[in-house]
Amino acid sequence: SQTIxxxxxxxxxxxxxxxxxxxxxxxxxxxxxxxxxxxxxxGLQLLFYSVGIGQISSEVPQNLSASRPQDRxxxxxxxxxxxxxxxFYLCAWSVKLAYEQxxxxxxxxxxx
Amino acid sequence: AxxxxxxxxxxxxxxxxxxxxxxxxxxxGTVNLFWYVQYPGxxxxxxxxxxxxxxLVKGIKGFEAEFIKSKFSFNLRKPSVQWSDTAxxxxxxxxxxxxVFGKGTRLSVIA
Numbered sequence: 001s002q003t004i005x006x007x008x009x010x011x012x013x014x015x016x017x018x019x020x021x022x023x024x025x026x027x028x029x030x031x032x033x034x035x036x037x038x039x040x041x042x043g044l045q046l047l048f049y050s051v052g053i054g055q056i057s058s059e060v061p062q063n064l065s066a067s068r069p070q071d072r073x074x075x076x077x078x079x080x081x082x083x084x085x086x087x088f089y090l091c092a093w094s095v096k097l098a099y100e101q102x103x104x105x106x107x108x109x110x111x112x
Numbered sequence: 113a114x115x116x117x118x119x120x121x122x123x124x125x126x127x128x129x130x131x132x133x134x135x136x137x138x139x140x141g142t143v144n145l146f147w148y149v150q151y152p153g154x155x156x157x158x159x160x161x162x163x164x165x166x167x168l169v170k171g172i173k174g175f176e177a178e179f180i181k182s183k184f185s186f187n188l189r190k191p192s193v194q195w196s197d198t199a200x201x202x203x204x205x206x207x208x209x210x211x212v213f214g215k216g217t218r219l220s221v222i223a
Binding site for chain 1: 156215
């Protein structure tokens, strides 16, 4: 069966520091991969998605970037964090773009 | 732009009451529809999905949803809620794109 991992589970970083959040999927090949930010009362905001290695689509221009160095690895990064980057970040995968997504446990990021 | 509306931000029900959560989407054509649930402290998980066929879809844990194309709606229902249904519920829609999620409805079930 497929599983999706995210780490770290929680992170506290100072403003201006770099960020790297990692997501890996097991048990499937060539998944579509997604990064979301979830804010209370505001649902899930799609940040990036990828349909293959090295391919990234950005949905919201902001202080973050994403990379997919391997088939089942998706990384969310920032060179310099802002206070507004605080939030709950979710990684997900799907077989196809329009199909159901399966979510990881999330990373709670607090920028101080 | 595609959008998904969930009409209720917070719903409070007594145990054994019936549940209906509204979901409307803004675009026509063929769509895939989903309901997800997030229990406190847990992952988002899929409750049910609709791609085609019978517009009444049954999911896990006694939930069902009805697709009404003419109303652009996909409402979630459960005949009798339990305390364990306390969670946040998200509707999502896709039209050959990544899923677009609604803002969610928080359900609180009280004894």
